Amino acid sequence: MIRDTQSSVLRTLRHDLPASLVVFLVAVPLSLGIAMASGAPLAAGLIAAVVGGIVAGALGGSAVQVSGPATGLTLIVADLVQTYGWRATCMITLLAGAAQIVLGVFRVARAALAVSPAVVHGTLAGVGVVIALSQLHIVLGGSPQSSAVANIIELPAQIAAKHSHAVAVGVLTIAVLAIWSKLPRMIRTVPAPLAALLVAALAAWAFGWDVTRVDLSDSFTEWAFPVLPHGDWHRIVGAVLLVALLAGVESLMCSVTTDGMHEGPRADLDTELTGQGVANMVSGALGGLPVAGGIVRSTASVRSGGRTRWAPVLHGCWVLVFALGFGWSIQLIPMEALAALLVFLGVQMVNLGHVRKVHGHGEVPVYILTMGGVIVLGLAEGVLLGLALAALLALRRLTWVTINVRQEEDGHYHATISGSLTFLGVPRLTHELRQIPAGAGVDLDLNIDFMDNAAFEAIHSWRVDHERLGGTVDIDDIHDEWYAMAASGSRMFPAKTPLRAPDRWWLPWAHRRRRAPRPVVPAQGGPSGAECQLTAGAREFHRRTAPLVQPIFTELARRQQPSHLFITCADSRVVPSLITASGPGDLFTVRNIGNLVPRRGCEPNDDSVVAAIEYATQVLGVRTITVCGHSGCGAMAGLLSGGVQAGSLPGLRRWLRHGNHSLARFIDGESDGTDSGPLDRLCRVNVQQQLLNLRTYRRVDEQVLAGELELVGLYFDIGTARVHRLPSTLSVKT
Template sequence: MLRHDLPASLVVFLVAVPLSLGIAAASGAPLMAGLIAGVVGGVVAGAMGGSVVQVSGPAAGLALVVADLVSRYGWPATCMITLLAGGLQMMLGVLRVARTALAVSPAVVHGMLAGVGVVIALSQAHVVLGGSPHASALENIVGLPGQVAREHGEAVLAGLLTLAVLIAWPRLPQRVRSVPAPLAALLSAAAAAALLGWEVTRIDLPASLSQWSAPVWPQGDWHGIAGAVVLVALLAGVESLLCSVATDKLHDGERTDLDRELTAQGAANIVTGALGGLPVAGVIVRSTTNVRAGARSRWSTVLHGVWILLFAVGLGWTVAFVPMEALAALLVFIGFQMVNVGHVRNLHGHREVPVYVATLAGVVLLGLAEGVLLGLGLAALLALRRLTGVTVRARPEPCGRRWHVLIDGSLTFLGVPRLTAELRAVPAGTEVDLELNIDFMDNAAFEAVHAWRQEHERGGGTVHIDELHDEWYTMAASGARLFPAKTPPRIPDRWWLPWSHRRRRGRAAGVPAPVRHPAQTAPDDLMAGATEFHRRTAPLIRPVLHGMARVQQPSHLFITCADSRVVPNLITASGPGDLFTVRNIGNLVPRRGMTPADDSVTAAIEYATGVLGVRTVTVCGHSGCGAMAALLGGKGTGELPGLDRWLRHGGPSLARFVADGVSGTGHAEGGTGEGHGDGGGDGLGGGGPLDRLCRLNVIQQLDNLRTHPRVDRLVRAGELELVGLYFDIGTARVHMLDRTAAPDAAPTATI
């Protein structure tokens, strides 16, 4: 294990030393306090922690808090606050409440860290430019143009060189980048300043060590002191726990015990506070470096702390060669890196960017605590809005004499204005189907719905209420006592999943599938499926089937392929009684009088148009059709004579495909996508020969339908419509084809 952890610990050590010194400088603490925190974070938190690869130490996210505490109470009192915060963290860890910290919105945490980064960068930019930082971020922003315009000395070159190395380092060859960028930047600035004789501000680490003193009790209002202890404990604890969760995603080893990790962080803060170090927290930069360097156990973290201790004792004098301006430039770079664009991108998908921006702006303009509280408040408001959100849609049915109203979500008093506005759009005297798909309804919402229903029915209309989720309205109308809790959502039926997927979903993680003989699979699946139908679906659909038990009245004749991946009712969202379905290999419609004769499809066409009175005949093809692949191959199966005879009915499609290619009328390279024979792309324009033939085959079958006299007569009379559909299996999209256009042209509609 050490053959992996030893080199990883050296890499983390080289990253940790400059960062520890820089964070100490940004915090207004003695520089040695940063190294002490690095040692304690590595040895104590690393040995006791619940994460095997997380690296703890001084964190940039706490720099503003520490700087404020130092200016308010002094450095020795700040150490006591750190010690007390560690005790609070240990108590919370023992009480096993660590997972509660994960309830804090990541948008608030990332916004806080980004705000801290901006504040650090703004303040240290003044140091890089030869000035002094102001008391607030706003003053630093206002004063920065004037600072830039001033005359600068040679010290500025050290800072600019540091920034240049940090920016360029990721673009250098891998062999060069084996040296950590912060270390390379500081070494470059120190070497340049020494060789060129630049007048720079030097770091005096021995003087920093002489500033050490024992922790003392803070003087001042105890409310402020208690608040400072809680703030340090919570910020350091939340940052450490979130870092642990993020680090777990980077390796395949043992997962983090969050309560143990929080207890270890508390112990480390007690020790670092007693020794005069900065507060300790899990740090994502060092933890990520540790994982990428190949660390396998907590020995890497512990050893990196040992290396920092040996450096501080034996090589601390080397720090005097590092210009303070270079250290400030490193902090400017770290500050801007804390504004992570990747986090903003992830939050955008969940509509939490306003929380991130509000927290960042609050930290920069108001202060750390104020910004965090602002972010938490906005996150709570947005969560409340989502939890009580409701969708109300009132639309007329195609006939115009009936309206459909859908109310979806949590129906509370907050949604009453929108609810009443939509319901007012329903004309008086109409028949209304009101669907309530709600998980909660309070009294104000019930009264609004009930009053509208009574008024509508008094005006001559009717209201049919169908509660899809739970009977909130029915219970309220009957005077039954309602429980305040929301109804838990029902687990959706996965009837559309293949049997194999449902078996896999139903098994517990790590439980192997039962071994079954292949001959037993199909009967078992069919019986299990029938049992599931009886248990879940039959009670819901029984009233519908009972009403159509004696007669069927489908509106569509649907001709499609026998391919098992094409499920007509699934891709058209239709139910029992909607489709009169014919399935065969290749979704073929034999032309009238073609040999060999086949009356099965003809019989279905005659029965659907002559007896059932369907108004639409649809031919649906699909991507990667095996029948069309056989036609393109041009060879019979030999061993399947029946299939060979049947595929002769695809001859007109193949002839049309060949003629289209010879004449150049097709648009094989145009269209709207890149369909492929394996079902990829959108299956329309630009596909390979197989998918072009699949689409053209649908158009040809529509023409074949017109060879049947009854169909042709009904189409001419406007009593029957022929429709071509194409199902792209890879993208699960259904497209409507235009039979008058070239086969590779764009569809008339994407359904």
């Protein structure tokens, strides 16, 4: 127990403490800037940073997320401050926190992930543009207008106006922020926002520039408890829910994003939402801004080595110490420098990486409409527009039907209908089907997950008409028996059924129920029967399985990251993906006669297996090497016969020499009662010997000893279709 405590303290001192200092340096200027853009007291930003770090960090469900003043709520808070006043805005923040706690208790956090990322990213981009436009006027020595549109209209006159020292401070701040990432790494250990504000402050002091400064000396002593807002209670309730939902979604999306940045425990979203609610109640009560998880702060923490919740908690403590003991130093920072920082951060919130991501899924219109709505109409209006368009696009995709009709060489037509068949797709469906000539034979595949009555009537009417004119129609329900059930008068359930692979895809060709093949007369010198079967199998894959697995292969096309090297026999009865329930990209597979691994430096020399082992362990970084043998192995039978069964196969006889160590081990050992005879025992012993052979390779042995690589032996009993894990003898190294 004491040792675990000491280890935890050492990890905190080594990783979380330095990360907390980096986040603290990032959080202070960000908090001040967000408070300034929100029209709130600057101290409110620091209070939110302290509460977000300590309270949300300690109670939240994410181990590494750092919370603080919510960037995405800047426009909402500014509007609330103008409408109800600052103390009433604090009460709205407190009530929003209570609403978040209720939502977390009822475990609805996952529902927030149903919001399209295009809406979230578009909202943040719109907020960034609005912030940048308003703060640009301050940088130019003027005052921001009441709306983004007004700021755009006023901007040319502001640029043409006579400028003061404020412009020099703003330009200098933006210049430092822009070039900071290109400086040497040693210099970049200081966060860019802090460096920019320090340079601006030093320049203003050195040149005696006339700038506006801030004083926090009395801000923390003038606290007063929040008051209830006065006005239409419907609008007040709406404001509370809007703050709760937007801050909650921002935090949960940040939690999901940060989960991909570290290897620690995954975030508990309901706990995170509850922790954010407590933090917002405390922040509102103390006079702070609304709190939410921040991707900038969280990313800085993870990249600086933060691993546990101690990093955000300590960062909050540092902000508190700074605010209470060194708040006077903030008066050295020009307000114009803070405005320039916000201009730069606002522009960065329009992230082109997010645009590329949503472009790949056809959601750029949602992103643009949401961003435009936030800029022109307001935050709530922009979010609602984005959600509405996202819902319309989702409905369109759910009801979109893909119809593919092609004529085959024998004159038959093959038609495939994929998607959800509803009344919305009937016009296109009937148009495509009626293009098939009368009297033609048609194979119609229905790869659908739903069919309503209108769609069934359209297909059935076309079938009746087509067959009446002398044609034939063979309908195959690939996904589910929607057509067959409707034709028999069975009750059709409204729910869509989940997609599944074609029935009994794992069976050998001879065991599958297939349509009676149409006669094919191969040309002279054409493909053999086996090749024709493979070609037919490929067509079946394209028709039935490819549409289901295409998204997976699209992702895998970039690179492979298998976790296992799987060495097994070439025996046709051993199907690695079937007996291990693995999928594309999981196994890096090597197959040979007898699942043999030649020992290092052995004769006859063979590099094919060695090359695969080197590539898997040194390039792909697999964590497990599995050798899988099987019952009734012909290679092991050849070893037992002393090579007699190899007969006139010289290549096979040479290859089986790599199994001599297995044979010697078999002769020296005795049955433990788990095998069904000498051949079965040799098949099992051979697997254990190949694991030892793997240890003759230095890099494999080093990784095993370091705990970076695991060697596993499996045995597939074909007769019982059972896979057994064999005991290891890796403690013996020869």
